[in-house]
Structure formats: C-alpha cells, structure tokens
Amino acid sequence: MSRIIRPYGDTTGDGMVQLSFTLPVPHDKRAEGAALQLAAKMGLDGAMLVHAKPIGDGYTFFVVYGASTHLVNLDEVKVVEKDYPHLSPKEVNDAIREKLGRKLCVVGACIGTDAHTVGIDAILNIKGVAGEKGLEYYRELRVVNLGAQVAVPDLVNRAVDEEADAVLVSQVVTQKDAHLHNTREMAAAFREALPPGKRPLLVVGGPRFDEGAATELGVDRIFTRGTTPSDVASYLVHRLVTMKESV
Amino acid sequence: MSRIIRPYGDTTGDGMVQLSFTLPVPHDKRAEGAALQLAAKMGLDGAMLVHAKPIGDGYTFFVVYGASTHLVNLDEVKVVEKDYPHLSPKEVNDAIREKLGRKLCVVGACIGTDAHTVGIDAILNIKGVAGEKGLEYYRELRVVNLGAQVAVPDLVNRAVDEEADAVLVSQVVTQKDAHLHNTREMAAAFREALPPGKRPLLVVGGPRFDEGAATELGVDRIFTRGTTPSDVASYLVHRLVTMKESV
Amino acid sequence: MTAELPLDPAVVAEARRLAAKAAQPVVDIARSHTTVSVERATLRLAGLTGADPDGIPWVNRLADAVQEQVGIEHGIALPVFHALKDFPDLERLAHAAAAGGVRFALPTGGDKQTARARAQAAVLHGFDRIDQSRSRRDALVAEIGDPPQRPWIYLIVATGDIYEDIPQAQAAAKAGADVIAVIRSTGQSLLDYVPEGATREGFAGTYATGENFRLMRAALDETSREVGRYIRLTNYASGLCMPEIAALAGMHRLDMMLNDSMYGILFRDINPIRTFVDQRFSRQVHARAGIIINTGEDNYLTTADAVDAAHTVTVSQLLNERFAHEAGLPDPLLGLGHAFEINPEVPESFRLELAHALLARQLFPDAPLKWMPPTKHMTGDVFRGNLLDGFFNLAGVMTGQSILLVGMMTEAVVTPWLSDRDIALQNVRYVLSACAGLAEDFYPPKDGFIANRANQVLGEAVDLLGRIVDDGLLNAIADGTFGIMKRPADGGRGLDGVAKRAEDYWNPAAAILDGDHA
Amino acid sequence: MTAELPLDPAVVAEARRLAAKAAQPVVDIARSHTTVSVERATLRLAGLTGADPDGIPWVNRLADAVQEQVGIEHGIALPVFHALKDFPDLERLAHAAAAGGVRFALPTGGDKQTARARAQAAVLHGFDRIDQSRSRRDALVAEIGDPPQRPWIYLIVATGDIYEDIPQAQAAAKAGADVIAVIRSTGQSLLDYVPEGATREGFAGTYATGENFRLMRAALDETSREVGRYIRLTNYASGLCMPEIAALAGMHRLDMMLNDSMYGILFRDINPIRTFVDQRFSRQVHARAGIIINTGEDNYLTTADAVDAAHTVTVSQLLNERFAHEAGLPDPLLGLGHAFEINPEVPESFRLELAHALLARQLFPDAPLKWMPPTKHMTGDVFRGNLLDGFFNLAGVMTGQSILLVGMMTEAVVTPWLSDRDIALQNVRYVLSACAGLAEDFYPPKDGFIANRANQVLGEAVDLLGRIVDDGLLNAIADGTFGIMKRPADGGRGLDGVAKRAEDYWNPAAAILDGDHA
Ligand code: B12
Ligand code: B12
Ligand SMILES: Cc1ncc(COP(=O)(O)O)c(C=O)c1O
Ligand SMILES: Cc1ncc(COP(=O)(O)O)c(C=O)c1O
Numbered sequence A, B: 001m002s003r004i005i006r007p008y009g010d011t012t013g014d015g016m017v018q019l020s021f022t023l024p025v026p027h028d029k030r031a032e033g034a035a036l037q038l039a040a041k042m043g044l045d046g047a048m049l050v051h052a053k054p055i056g057d058g059y060t061f062f063v064v065y066g067a068s069t070h071l072v073n074l075d076e077v078k079v080v081e082k083d084y085p086h087l088s089p090k091e092v093n094d095a096i097r098e099k100l101g102r103k104l105c106v107v108g109a110c111i112g113t114d115a116h117t118v119g120i121d122a123i124l125n126i127k128g129v130a131g132e133k134g135l136e137y138y139r140e141l142r143v144v145n146l147g148a149q150v151a152v153p154d155l156v157n158r159a160v161d162e163e164a165d166a167v168l169v170s171q172v173v174t175q176k177d178a179h180l181h182n183t184r185e186m187a188a189a190f191r192e193a194l195p196p197g198k199r200p201l202l203v204v205g206g207p208r209f210d211e212g213a214a215t216e217l218g219v220d221r222i223f224t225r226g227t228t229p230s231d232v233a234s235y236l237v238h239r240l241v242t243m244k245e246s247v
Numbered sequence C, D: 001m002t003a004e005l006p007l008d009p010a011v012v013a014e015a016r017r018l019a020a021k022a023a024q025p026v027v028d029i030a031r032s033h034t035t036v037s038v039e040r041a042t043l044r045l046a047g048l049t050g051a052d053p054d055g056i057p058w059v060n061r062l063a064d065a066v067q068e069q070v071g072i073e074h075g076i077a078l079p080v081f082h083a084l085k086d087f088p089d090l091e092r093l094a095h096a097a098a099a100g101g102v103r104f105a106l107p108t109g110g111d112k113q114t115a116r117a118r119a120q121a122a123v124l125h126g127f128d129r130i131d132q133s134r135s136r137r138d139a140l141v142a143e144i145g146d147p148p149q150r151p152w153i154y155l156i157v158a159t160g161d162i163y164e165d166i167p168q169a170q171a172a173a174k175a176g177a178d179v180i181a182v183i184r185s186t187g188q189s190l191l192d193y194v195p196e197g198a199t200r201e202g203f204a205g206t207y208a209t210g211e212n213f214r215l216m217r218a219a220l221d222e223t224s225r226e227v228g229r230y231i232r233l234t235n236y237a238s239g240l241c242m243p244e245i246a247a248l249a250g251m252h253r254l255d256m257m258l259n260d261s262m263y264g265i266l267f268r269d270i271n272p273i274r275t276f277v278d279q280r281f282s283r284q285v286h287a288r289a290g291i292i293i294n295t296g297e298d299n300y301l302t303t304a305d306a307v308d309a310a311h312t313v314t315v316s317q318l319l320n321e322r323f324a325h326e327a328g329l330p331d332p333l334l335g336l337g338h339a340f341e342i343n344p345e346v347p348e349s350f351r352l353e354l355a356h357a358l359l360a361r362q363l364f365p366d367a368p369l370k371w372m373p374p375t376k377h378m379t380g381d382v383f384r385g386n387l388l389d390g391f392f393n394l395a396g397v398m399t400g401q402s403i404l405l406v407g408m409m410t411e412a413v414v415t416p417w418l419s420d421r422d423i424a425l426q427n428v429r430y431v432l433s434a435c436a437g438l439a440e441d442f443y444p445p446k447d448g449f450i451a452n453r454a455n456q457v458l459g460e461a462v463d464l465l466g467r468i469v470d471d472g473l474l475n476a477i478a479d480g481t482f483g484i485m486k487r488p489a490d491g492g493r494g495l496d497g498v499a500k501r502a503e504d505y506w507n508p509a510a511a512i513l514d515g516d517h518a
Helices: A029-041 A089-100 A117-125 A154-160 A175-193 A211-217 A229-246 B028-043 B089-100 B117-125 B152-162 B175-193 B210-215 B230-247 C009-031 C036-045 C058-070 C077-086 C090-098 C111-146 C162-174 C209-229 C242-251 C264-270 C272-291 C297-303 C310-324 C349-363 C382-400 C418-434 C449-471 C473-478 C508-514 D011-031 D036-045 D056-068 D077-086 D090-098 D107-146 D164-172 D210-227 D242-251 D265-269 D272-289 D297-303 D308-327 D349-363 D383-396 D418-434 D449-471 D473-478 D508-514
Strands: A016-023 A044-055 A059-066 A104-109 A141-146 A166-170 A199-206 A221-222 B015-022 B044-055 B060-066 B106-111 B143-146 B168-171 B199-205 B220-223 C033-035 C152-157 C179-182 C232-236 C256-258 C292-294 C337-339 C370-372 C404-405 C498-500 D033-035 D150-158 D181-182 D234-236 D254-258 D293-294 D337-339 D369-371 D404-406 D496-498
Touching: A016 A044, A016 C418, A029 A044, A029 A059, A029 A229, A029 D449, A044 C418, A089 A229, A104 A117, A104 A154, A104 A229, A104 D077, A117 A141, A117 A229, A117 C033, A141 A154, A141 A199, A154 A175, A154 D508, A166 A229, A166 D272, A175 A199, A175 A211, A175 D077, A199 A229, A211 A221, A211 B089, A211 C370, A221 A229, A221 D297, B015 B028, B015 B044, B015 D418, B028 B044, B028 B060, B044 D418, B060 B175, B060 C498, B060 D418, B106 B152, B117 B143, B117 B168, B117 B199, B143 B152, B143 B210, B152 B168, B152 B175, B168 B230, B168 D090, B175 B199, B199 B230, B230 C033, C009 C310, C009 C449, C009 C473, C033 C036, C033 C272, C036 C058, C036 C077, C036 C242, C036 C272, C036 C449, C058 C077, C058 C090, C058 C418, C077 C090, C077 C111, C077 D242, C077 D272, C111 C209, C111 C242, C111 C272, C111 C449, C111 C508, C152 C162, C152 C297, C152 C418, C152 D090, C162 C179, C162 C418, C179 C256, C179 C404, C209 C232, C209 C242, C209 C264, C264 C272, C264 C297, C272 C310, C272 C498, C272 C508, C272 D090, C292 D473, C297 C337, C310 C337, C310 C349, C310 C449, C337 C349, C337 D369, C349 C382, C349 C449, C349 D418, C370 C382, C382 C418, C382 D090, C382 D383, C382 D418, C418 D349, C418 D383, C418 D496, C449 D254, D011 D033, D011 D210, D011 D254, D011 D272, D011 D308, D011 D449, D011 D473, D033 D036, D033 D272, D036 D056, D036 D107, D036 D242, D036 D272, D036 D508, D056 D077, D056 D090, D056 D404, D077 D090, D077 D449, D107 D210, D107 D272, D150 D164, D164 D181, D164 D210, D164 D418, D181 D254, D210 D234, D242 D254, D265 D272, D265 D297, D272 D308, D272 D508, D297 D308, D297 D337, D308 D337, D308 D349, D308 D449, D337 D349, D349 D383, D349 D449, D369 D383, D383 D418, D449 D473
Parallel strands: A104 A141, A104 A166, A166 A199, A199 A221, B106 B143, B106 B168, B168 B199, B199 B220, C152 C179, C152 C404, C179 C232, C232 C256, C256 C292, C337 C370, C370 C404, D150 D181, D150 D404, D181 D234, D234 D254, D254 D293, D337 D369, D369 D404
Antiparallel strands: A016 A059, A016 B015, A044 A059, B015 B060, B044 B060, C033 C498, D033 D496
16 A cells, blocks of 8 residues: 555545635635635635625625645655554453552542533443443453542542542543643642652543644543443553552 | 635534535545544535445545634635616616617537436526516527537538527536537637637536636637526626626 | 314313323322522522522522521521611622621511511512512513414524624524523533523523523514514523522522423432422412423433323323422413434324324314424434425414424534524424415314324323322322432422421512412 | 325326327337337347457447448348358458448348348347346345345446456455446447447546456456345447447347437437437347336436426426336336435425435336435535435435435535445445334325325326327427437437338347247
8 A cells, every 4th residue: 555645535646625615705706716715725726616605794604615735645654553452351351450459549520510421431331432441341440430520629639538549530521621630730730739750640531632642731641432331441451550660 | 795605514613614524535434533534625614524324345435523723814706797777678678779770690509418407498498487477588689599409510510501690508416527629629629610700709508517617618608507697688788788788 | 263172072172181180199299398499589589689609599699608507498588688687788698698797597476577578579579579570571572573374483502602692693683583582501401590691601502691691682683573572581490590590580580490290300319309399389479470380201212112101291281380380370371391312213293293293282272392303313404404394384384383493404403503493483484484374274074093093192181190090190200200310209309499488488589379378 | 004095096097198199100200110220239139249450340340341341220130140141150251341341232132031030140149149148137136135125225437447447346345335336438428439448548437348348247246145145237339339239238138228219319318219229129138138127307407497397307307107018128127217306495395305205116116226326416525425425315205215215415516426326325324224114104195295296296297197198208308308309300420320111121130039039
C-alpha cells in the first residue's frame, strides 16, 4: 500500500471530498464566489458549488464538491498506540491479586455540569457495553461511581478518602470546550491536593476527545468513542500493576 | 457588514464546517489519524472525527467537523458581473428590430456524446423554464435547435449555413471533464473555420461550469445553474446589438 | 382521522385506576410538605424581584433569613408580611434581612390577620399578572391565529446568549417553527436559585430568567405578527426551582413548560420528595396560567432500551397524567412526551415506533402529545441522521402527534447549527406536505403486528403499575424502574429544602391554588 | 400482501385491448422489415467474433460487404453461407470480404439448400449457447439461491473501466446489491457496431462488449458463491445495436437487459422503424435466454412532469407489455419501469407516488416491476437527497415493487462515488428492515385519495390509448406524446440500416425465434 494517499471518490487519486458550511452573507453571486474562495483556500481544486440556499436574510448554506490537493502521508500519522496487552477479566483479576495483593480502587464521575452518565456507566456498571461487563464485574476492582455533575473539589476529596488508585472522569458536553476546561481544572486540583507519588492515575473519556491530548490536558490517558471496559481494565493493570512492578 | 468573514456554525466567527470523504485505507486508528491529518492540512482547527465507517476491505468513509482557520475576503471575491441590462422579451424584440433590422439567428445544441437536452431546451423551446418562455418565443429571434449528441463539425457547418449570430451549446456530463474538453474542441473548430469577424458569438451553459472560465475555454460567455431565457436574450442583445452599435 | 388500535377499555380503565392508586401516597406527601422553592415562588408572586450584588436573588436572601429564624414549615408568608410592617416594600425588607437586620416571627392574633390579608393581596397581584398573561395569549391567538397544521413544529435554540437566541428564534419561526424552546444552560437545574436579568453566558443553553423570558416573548410577539401565527415559547420548569420558574413563566406569558414528575429525580439526582412537592405547586401554577406542560418520558429511552422499556413510558405518562389532573391541569394542557428511540437496527423498528406512538395517541386522545426525535441512536453519520429524522417525522404524521420536536442530523455532534435547523425544517416540511393525509391510508389490522405490540406494551404497563401500587412509587424509583436510574427517597439534592408542613402551615399562593382561600 | 385498488376490470381489459390494437401496425412493420443489426446479430449467433485493426467488428465488415452487393432485404445469411463454401470459417470469409475479395450472391436451387442448412446449423450453435447459459443460470440460482427479500436491490457501477468496475461491483454485492448494472458509456448507443474486447475508457459508463460481459459475469459468479445469493448482471440492449447486444447478453449469461420499445427513439433520436424492428428481434432473443427486460418509462418523467404525464407511463407500460408478449416474453421476464419523480414540493406528493406505484403493481401483478429513484428533482443538497431516496425506498416497500434501483444522494452532482453507494445501501437496508411488513398496514380507502388518483391515471391512459389507436402509434410519437420528445417516423439515426423484407427474405435466427424453422 502506498504511504502517500489522497481521498477517493470513484477513482484512485481523484482526491474528491464533500464540504458544507454556512457563510454569514446573503445569497448572491458574491456569496457563491466567497464560498468558492474558501474552498480554494482549503485546497480544493476545481471546486463545484453544487448547492446554495439562503437561510434567513443574512446567511447562505453551501454544499461544495471538489478535489483536495493535499496529500496524506501515512508515515506521518500520529496515533496513540495501544502500548499495553489486552487482558480478559480473569487475567485482570489474576494480575491484581497476584502482583498487587489488594483490590484496586477506581473512582468515577461526570464532573462539572455534565450529566451524561451513560458513557461512564458503560465502563463502570456491571451492565457494561458492547457485550462486555463493566468494571464493577471485576472481582479485584473496587468501583466507586459518583454519578453526574460532581464538583471537582468533591471528586478530589472522595478520591483521597477512598485512597483511589485511579480516577475515571467522563466529559460529553463539548460546547465552548467545556470538556477541556473541566479536565484541566480537575488535573490541576489533583496536582494541588496531592504530591506526585500519591496522586491517582487520571483517566478521562468521552466521544469528542483527541486521544493525543493527554499530556496537554494534564491527565495520564484519554479514551474516546467505542471504548470498552476491558480496554480500560487492561490499561489500569498495565499502569498500576505491571509497570509499577517492573520499576 | 464586515468584508472579512468566516463560516458560521452557531456563533459569529466560529468558522465551523462539515467535511466528508473516503480514504483508500482499511479502518483503524491510523486511518482515523490520516483523516485528521487531511482535515488539518485543509485548515481545520480542533477537527472532530465524528464518523468513520469501513467500506469493503480497503476503504474508510469519514465525517469530520471543525473550525476552518481560513478567512474569506469578500473584497477579493471574483464574480462575473452581469454587465448588461436585463431586458423583457418586448425590449429584446424592439432592440433587435430597431437597431439590427433583421432577425437574430441562434443555433443551439448538446455536443459530443451529451444527450441532456433539458437544459438547452429550457433556454430555447417555447415552453421555457421558471415561468419564462424560451427564445423561440421571441419574435425577432430565429432559433435552430439541433438537439442532442451533435458532432462538433456538424455544428460548425450548420452554424455557417444558417449564418448564426450566436451558437448556444449545452454540456451537462462532466465526468472526466468531458464538458471542458468538448467546449475547447468546439471553440477551436469555430476558430479554425471562420475568421474573427465572421465567427458567431460562442455561449456555453450547464450546471457545473465555472462562469469565470470563459476566456480559458475560448468562448464568449458561460451560463450556469438557474439561467433563464431572458438572461440569455438580454446578453445576446447586449453583445450583438447594443455593443456592436456603439462601436 | 388516526388509526384505531383494538385496546380493551377495561384494561385502559384498570391502568388509570392503578396509576391513581400509585400516585396517591405521593400526592399526600406533596400536599403535606413545602419547600424553599415553593415559598420563594410565593414571594415572587407577591412581586419580589432583583438580586444582591453576587447575583443571589432577594427571594433567596429573604427566604433564607426566615428559614434560619423560624423555619419554613409554617409557610414564610406570615413572618415575611408581618415583618413588612416596618418596610416600604418587600425588596427593602429583603435588603435588611440579608444584612441580618430583621427579626422574623410567626405573628398571632390581629397581627396574623393583618399579615395574612397583606400577603393575600400581594400574591393575588401575582395571580392577576398570570391571569392577564393568559387572557393576552388567548387574545393574541384569536387575533393572529394558530399554526395551520398539526403537529406543531417545535424547534430549540441553545446559544447560551439571549441576544443570539433571539434572532435565531425569530429566524426559526420565519422558517416554519411554531414553538420555540430556549434550551437551558447545563447546570441551572441544580442551582437553588433563579438567576436574574438578561444573560449572555451559558453552556449548551441559556439561563432561564424572568428577564430572558420577557425579552424572548416580546421578540416572538413581533415575529408572530409577521408570520401570521402565534409562535409559542417554551422553557424548563424542572430542577430545584420548579415552582419559581413556573411562577415566572406564568407572569411572562410562556406558553409551554417542560415539567415532568420524575425527570429531576432520575436525571438530575434531585431528591424525590423535593421534586414531588415542587412539581405539584408548579403544575398548579401552570394550570392557572394555561401553560401546556411537556413531560420527559423521552429521556428514559436514552438510558433504557426503547423496546424493553416501552411500558415504562406508558406508566410514566399515566402517572404524569394523574399528577397533572390532581394539580388541576386539564387534558388540553397535557403535553405528554414520548420518543422515536428504538435502535434502527431492530427489524420492524419503524412499525414498533408506530405501535408505541399510536398507543400513546389513543390512551390520551385529548392531550397535545409531544413527539421527540431520535437521539440515542444518532451517530456522526449525518446523512443517516437526516434519514432517521425523516422517518421520525413520518411516524409523527401517521399517528397524529400534536407537537413535533424537530430532530437534528448533528444530534450526536454539536448543539444545532443554523444550517442544521434549516435542513431539519426542510425535512419536516417535506414529510408534512408529501404525506399530509397518509394517516387516512394507515389501518393496522386488529390482529396484526402493530395492534399486538401496542396491546403487549399496555399489558406490561398494567403489570408494572400493579407492582408499583404494591411496593410504593418511591420504592419503585429507588429500584431503578425508570430509565434504569436508582434514586432512593432520602438521596439526591435539595432534601434540606423540604419541610413537613406544620399544623398551622399557611401559604397564600398554595391556598389560592388549592381553591381553599375563602 | 399489497394493498388493493378498486380498479374496474373492464377498464383494465379495455386498456389492454387498445394497447394491442395500437401495437399491431408496429408489430406488422417489425415482422416485415429487417435491419443491419438484426443481420449482424445473426452472424454473431453463428459464431463470428473479433474486429479489424480499427476496432470495427468482423460482423460489420461482412454484413456491410453483403449489403453493398446484394442488400439485406433477402437476409444476409444465404449470401454469406453460400460464400462460406470457399472459406474455412466465417472469420476468414469476413477478412476476405473486408479486403473486397468476395463476390456475394443469393444462391438458388441446391446451393440455396446447402447454404440454408449450414446457416441453420451455425445459428443453432448460438442458440445452444444461449440455452446452456439459461440452464446454467437456473442451476446456479437453484444451488446458490435467490435474494431473501423483495425488492431486489439494484446498483449501478459506472467507472468506464471494466477492471475498476469489477471490484466495485463485487464490493457492492458484498454490501447488499442483488443486481449489478454496468452503466454504458455515453455515446455507445449511437455506435452502429458493438466494440470488441475488454475496455478501459468510457464516459460515465463502460462499453457493452461481449468480453466485458464475460469478465463481469465470471467475477459475479465468484461473488455469488461468497455472499450466498446469485448476483444478477444487467446491461443495455438499447441503441443501434440492440439485437446484437441481446445476442451477446444471451450467450454470456446476462440476467437482465434494459430494453425499451421507445427509449432509443425518444432519448437517442434513433429512427422509430429501426428501433421497433431491432426491438422485436432483441426481445425474442431475451425470451429465449430467460433474460428479464427492464423498460424505460422512468425516462419520460425526467423530461415530462410526473403528475401530468403519469398516464403516459401507464400507456408505455401497456405497449411495452404488448410488444414483449408478442415477442414471446412471459410476464415473469417483464421488468416494466416506473419512477419516483414527482416534484417533492407538490402537496401529497408521496401519496401520489404510492397511487402510481400501486397502479403499476396491480396492472402487472406477475411482472418484476423495476422501481426507479428520484433524479429530476434531486439537487446538490445531498442531505435532502438522501431523505428523498429514503421515501422512494419506502414507497417501494409499501407497494411491493420487485426491483429497486438504488438512488444516490449525489444524483445531481456526480456519477456515484464509492461512499455514495455505501450511504445509499445503508438507506435501503434501514427502510427494508424497519418497514419490512408495513404494507400489511397500508389500506388506501376505496374512495380515498390514492384510489381516486389511480383510477384517474388509468382513465387518462385509456383515453390516450384510444387516441393512439386512431392516429397511429408512429404519429403519436412524432407528436411528442411521450416525454415531450417529437420523433417523426422518417427522422432519426439508423434509418439507412432498415430494409423492407423481400418476398424471399430468410434469416435462420428469425425463423427459429418465430418458431417457423420447420
Ligand atoms: C443520552 C443523552 C442525554 C441524556 C443523558 C442521560 C444520562 N444519564 O446520561 C439526557 C436526556 C439527560 C441529556 C440531557 C442533555 N444533553 Co444530552 N445527549 C444524550 C445523547 C443522546 C447520547 C449520549 C450517550 O449516552 N451516548 C452513549 C455513550 C455510551 O457514549 P459516550 O458517552 O460517548 O461513551 C463512550 C465513550 O465515549 C467512552 N467514554 C465516555 N466517557 C468515558 C469516561 C472514561 C473514564 C472512559 C475510560 C471512557 C469514556 O466510553 C463509552 C462507551 O464506549 C447525546 C447525543 C448522541 N447521540 O451522542 C446527547 C448530547 C451529548 N447531549 C447534549 C446536550 C447539549 C444535552 C443538554 C445540555 C441539553 C439541554 N440543554 O437540555 C442536556 C443536559 C445534560 C447535562 N447537564 O449534561 C449534546 C452535547 C453537545 C456538545 N457537543 O456539547 C449532545 C451531543 C446532543 C446535541 N447534539 O445537542 N442528554
Ligand atoms: C434528465 C436527466 C437525464 C435524461 C436526459 C433527457 C434529456 N432529453 O435531456 C436521461 C434519462 C436520458 C439521462 C441519461 C443519462 N444521464 Co442523465 N441526468 C438527468 C438529470 C436527472 C437531470 C438533468 C436535467 O434535466 N436538469 C434540468 C435542467 C433544466 O438543468 P440544467 O441542465 O442544469 O440546465 C440549466 C442551466 O444549467 C442552464 N444551461 C444548461 N445548458 C445550457 C446551455 C446554454 C447555452 C445556456 C445559456 C444555459 C444552459 O440553463 C438551464 C436552465 O436553468 C441529471 C441529475 C440531476 N438531477 O441533475 C442526470 C445526470 C446529468 N445524468 C448523468 C448521466 C451520467 C447520464 C447517463 C450518461 C447515464 C448512463 N450512462 O446511462 C445517461 C446518458 C446521457 C448522455 N449520453 O448524455 C449524470 C452526469 C454526471 C456528471 N456530472 O458527469 C447526472 C448528473 C446524474 C448522475 N449523478 O449520474 N439523463
Ligand atoms: C422534563 C425535562 N425537564 C428538563 C430537561 C432539561 O434539563 P436541565 O435543564 O436540567 O438540563 C429535560 C431535558 O430534555 C426534560 O425532558
Ligand atoms: C431503456 C433504456 N435504455 C438505455 C438507457 C441508457 O442509454 P444509453 O446507453 O443510450 O446512454 C436507458 C437509460 O437509463 C434506458 O432507460
């Protein structure tokens, strides 16, 4: 497979993409020209403006098709590699029991004003997701699920009280970057409250995070769409059992 | 109104756009990274990869949302201005009768293998389009509609025979740039067959042309989506009656 | 002109009987308790507005002071209006109380009579405003007209900034919306006060405030005339301040309010007792104001499965109906909710949706049912999303739904963009026009898939109601019966704001609403 | 299990009677004329393949030589097979003829008998291949199975390159297609020869050639086994070479062919007589091959209005049926076409579509109707496009259509992209699964909108057929009755390739097909 690729419409290398957007201008020829200018700036060659529709008086919605002139270099793609082995629930339990010798404590919550618990519940509750049981099902994990709209100070206090090994935080609302602000606030609060060695592993998740932004947000790991409980359990064992042991 | 604008999602200046495309790679994390790399190269900031779906074994379809960092400068938008007055059928007829003193002859066709006559018929046939009658309805126009799939040499011969003042060509099929090739071929044929002064006005139309490409394609004018017969009639009078007269 | 299901009237009657029985203990609790928000709502009806420099409303400062000194179990009206004798108005009293300069006490004898009369007069003034708003609405509807079609088209705006919301709402109305809902900022429902004034900062929604209500209603009055139909305005009475927001909505002529008997409990972890007490009062206010309530059964299906838990929707609708009737809301004000949330991968999913939607339609023939779009199974595939929304619209037309909340193709991505709304409205318009009379051709056979499914759901609902009657509704909620959320009666937020009414409890608003203010 | 319309059987019978009457003069013309393509098809059946270095097939070179010297009005079989006595095979004969080295003449007496026997044997060999293909299809279907559902899902590929088409077709089949149509390059229909060999260059389609047929059929046989259902292959018999392509399709086991009695006339400006003669022969070949024809009524609605001209579709279907029956095609091979092309802005447009679709369904209960998606009113608004396609799919399911040509959201933009097909199939899958049994609930009332509309269209069709019987079908076509295209009987391409059969006309293939080769 070539390492340099282009989008594919119906022929290899044609570069074709579809684009839609609204411009804050009334619909006229100039608006259409503006739409094509934007398409050109985005690197579309021979852009076809196939749909323009006025919305109210001052806006126009456009659909544009065209060939992207940009090349994608697969060698330059950065992905967060799954740098740990995938374990079954039994393997997780065995590893904790044998190597840690005590239950591993996980505290979970939706912080800030976020009340979307379905995602964190999918990871934590017995019911689980995608045919997998949640972390509560793992005998060697002790799960404390604080639910929705938990204030960051409450989360920190509870994590300290429970002597949490890991804190799992979900953020689904992303408007005005709420998920990023809340995550940064949470990371800062833990950093302030606890010295490095005592700090629980900080894990955040939600459908719109960029997995590569962990360091920037001050957390240890980010999980996104399609995460399953065993992904998380395997990671926890890797970081809190295997890696600690090998140090 | 500001002359520098950005796309509008739900807040002025947010720059939000929607994008979809297929990459010729199997669906995995690297593919998603590749999709985000493309979005970044197209100038999307904080791009969200919201949908990825494998198509067959070697392709993945993506939907991406994000903020375009590009600015649109309305002052730099180039549009083909309607540089002629819009005339009613009566005004067209009067102008031709009074200033030209003979009927103006228009020869129309779909050239090449294109058989999409609806567009050219909309302009030429009495029936017309969008509530307007077609050019056949104009008493001072003589319309010869050659129909579909006309070979360029046949078109040239007929235009010569009819002493056409204008040739109207429709091109709807754009696959492999058929419309551009055919238009160039047609323009070249007329240039070869006739000296500059004798050449009929060359007008092409179709839904996917770029109005600004007339010079490049060797024709006098391009009409696109939503053209009405009176647009064309007004232009013909402007170029073949008014402008000639004022020279 | 909607298809008819072969439901056994005896079973339907049994379902209602059980719902009434299940609701009764909770109604008894609601009648025998008060909450800080009920008391503050009374102050709002009495005309107290404004907030301290930190943005804490004077109603809170005043109520807090009374609560501290004499508690709320007697009702705060008497202590407040007794203390008012030394102040020109409630606001001045609140200032002083906030500064710690007022001693509150329960008046007795003649003082009590004076305070009582004063309180009653003040509160009646609030009810006058509500009554006037209601008449004004009636007059405007008579003058400008209702939407020409059913379902009414319900659109949300959610910018967070009232001054961005207004033009977007007006544009939406011009593009075809009949009802505008201003989505509330996440988090407001957990605030134990109602913010003041016009607001420009909210997350995924705009704060519900009296001033925001006023601004938006005024803007929509203007638009109503322009578009030739009265555009209704909706907001949320749910949360810790349900009674106060209901009062504000009544006075500012909102037309519909989201008001569910259990939403706050299940999805905001608000204490059940607090919720039921607040709910009763707020619904009484809505009844007075002629406001259509919108219940929240759709939400259960975002956490529970829409097929497995279909009967919990029916049960909740019956409970919501019962609580609403008890609070004085007639059927035409009962916007019971349900939703198109079945996994589209389920075979015959569309026919299952039709079965559920028809069941609701037939159980509540006079209620303006609110039909909610797919959300849970929407994904980032916006092309598919627009298609699902089209079938949602179709189910709404085929089953005679009354209010159609317009689904957005970007449901799984962002709060709606301007263009999303436009695309969604175009979708609704197409389906409503192309299929206008399709219900005329829709006759599910009496022993067919749809009829059987509807009867099955009804049967399961009756069974569940039976179990709830046996266990008690509060226990059922604690056990996760609704939306798989487990909420014990002593858990959740706001319990400290609840008090059992004392023997001598008196609240002029409650008295008027209960009709025993003679 | 499809809804029933209250059509008057007498009116239906009258419509069929008039269609037969209108068709008869044209059938008489077809029986009394031949064309260069009919004669070349005969050579193809006799086994002649290949092309000269310029790509002109040997069948053309040979037929041209005979036409020049003796004309085609006697049939070219006798001159050719008489001349063959001096050559080892038809190809060597064609080479020589092309070089001008053969003198052709009509043999007589014993020569005639010899030539006749030789010709018959050769052509029978071609029919054997067709018969074997048909048996092989039957065997494969029996072994691998038919699609589990109706409608069958029909998808197009159109890359222009057979080697790109093949993997795309296989991917489409794996993604759910039951029928693959390889769209033909624009322009091929006006070629008076069939290109040879595998081709890699076409505009918006791939050339129909024997070799391309073979390659694609082999690839789909492979895929059929993989997916566990026999994937059918479709191509186009329309155009100037209808008879030859029909022969190639029969021998290479295509399963369906686009073959309309008037499409070439109206939309390719091919001479009407040429078309009708070619059509009859090609349909006889299809009948022999067990190939389902797909007629092209959908096309009329791209130029005419789908409401105003609805009855012209019905008329054309009845004519196509008549011509097909006359050519020996039984109902199960009659893929009559119709389309979802009503302007979506028209009120009740969806119900009108249902009325039209049901009418076709009921008039032709045993025909595998082909249901075509919206094209004319598709725009660059691809979100709306996907929605319209969803309602098209729904109408297909509700009215029991047999073959569903999958609509693409990019219809107004590009020939389908890989992702367009994927999105479109997802749309079809959703509708077919979610609404699988919805037809069970669909009962248009006997005196309702749908029934009335269907009866109106049928009535208009009968009226029009009456006028056509009076004026003659050729005049009706000349007057723009169908698709608003005016095509006089003496206009259009290919008339010079038509000849009135001489008294002694003899064509072994025609004789076999007409069943009078005894
Ligand atoms: C269900 C739902 C609700 C329910 C929530 C019920 C509940 N108890 O959770 C209710 C109805 C209450 C609700 C309310 C609101 N919602 Co809501 N809701 C949704 C909906 C439909 C589905 C979300 C969901 O459950 N997904 C399924 C789960 C399993 O997926 P997930 O969260 O991505 O989780 C997976 C991974 O991301 C990961 N993961 C997630 N978290 C974590 C954490 C860790 C540690 C790990 C390891 C992994 C992990 O693992 C999970 C399993 O694979 C979405 C739309 C949609 N279709 O996506 C809108 C949506 C999320 N809601 C939205 C909004 C705006 C609201 C409201 C604010 C609207 C309002 N103003 O009234 C309110 C208020 C909520 C609040 N205060 O937060 C927006 C958010 C917009 C944005 N991008 O900012 C969305 C996108 C809808 C929209 N387009 O407007 N909502
Ligand atoms: C109708 C139609 C047909 C009809 C044509 C009937 C006829 N007599 O014209 C039939 C069914 C025959 C047909 C066949 C095919 N079609 Co076709 N067809 C369409 C369709 C549905 C509508 C086109 C149309 O009539 N538009 C309405 C007219 C009024 O609009 P218009 O042409 O843009 O014209 C306006 C302006 O552009 C302008 N204008 C146009 N021409 C001119 C000329 C002048 C001088 C001026 C001043 C103005 C002007 O004024 C007009 C009025 O405002 C489009 C899809 C779509 N929805 O757009 C596909 C489409 C154009 N067809 C397409 C294809 C590929 C074909 C086929 C090749 C498919 C096949 N292989 O079988 C065949 C072969 C046709 C051929 N050889 O050219 C493709 C083209 C893809 C591409 N971009 O290259 C399209 C886009 C469909 C698709 N997505 O695949 N088609
Ligand atoms: C009945 C009801 N109340 C309130 C809300 C909104 O909740 P909040 O304002 O608490 O976020 C919803 C959510 O859709 C609801 O259905
Ligand atoms: C019956 C019929 N034949 C042929 C075609 C295609 O025509 P051509 O191959 O001539 O472009 C169509 C177009 O859809 C058709 O409907």
